[in-house]
Amino acid sequence: MKTVKFVAVAVILLAxxxxxxxxxxxxxxxxxxxxxxxxQGFVLDEQEKPVKTAVVQLKNxxxxxxxxxxxxxxxxxxxxxxxxxxxxxxQAEQGDFASAVRRLSVFDTRPKAVINxxxxxxxx
Numbered sequence: 001m002k003t004v005k006f007v008a009v010a011v012i013l014l015a016x017x018x019x020x021x022x023x024x025x026x027x028x029x030x031x032x033x034x035x036x037x038x039x040q041g042f043v044l045d046e047q048e049k050p051v052k053t054a055v056v057q058l059k060n061x062x063x064x065x066x067x068x069x070x071x072x073x074x075x076x077x078x079x080x081x082x083x084x085x086x087x088x089x090x091q092a093e094q095g096d097f098a099s100a101v102r103r104l105s106v107f108d109t110r111p112k113a114v115i116n117x118x119x120x121x122x123x124x
Contacts, residue, residue, distance in 0.1 A: 035085070039104055040078040041116040043071050043092040050075025051119060054094040061087040084109075092117040 043054040056069045056077040069077045071092075082088060088104040099117035 035083065036080075037082050037084050037111050037113060038078065038080045039082060039088070039090070039113045039115060040076065041114050042075040043077060043094075043099070043117045043119060044075060045097070045119050048118075051092075051094055054092045054119065056090065056092045056117065058082075059089040061089060090115060090117065092119060094119060096122050098122050 039058070043051045043056060045051050050071075050073075052071055052073050052075060054071045054075070054077075056071060058067045058069070058079050059065070060067075060083075067079060069079065071077050077092075082104070085106060087106055089101050090104060091101045092099040097119035099119055102115050102117065104113055104115065
C-alpha cells in the first residue's frame, strides 16, 4: 500500500515539474533573438522558373566571410542567425549564369527577410 501511495505522489510531483518546464520551453522557442535575422528566397531563371543546385553566396561585408547554400529542388535557399548590425551581399550562380549582387542592409528590419535572385547570362 505504501508503494502505491509513493508512486502516486511521485507521478503527481513529476507532472507538476513537467508542466511549467514544457510551458517555458514553448515560450523560449517562440522568442527570436532581436539581434539576429534570417534570409530566404528563390533563385529563378530568365523564364521565372526555379533553379535547383544553384550556388547562393552570402558575404558578410564586415568580416568578408562567405557562406554558401545550394538551392533545393524548388530553387529555395535560406540563411539563419544573421546579425542585424551587418550588411550582407548576396549572389547566385550556376554555370554561365549569375544574378546581380543584392544587399541585405542593416536598415532592413525584417526578422525574416526575403530576397529572390534572377539568373542571367554572365557578361564576358
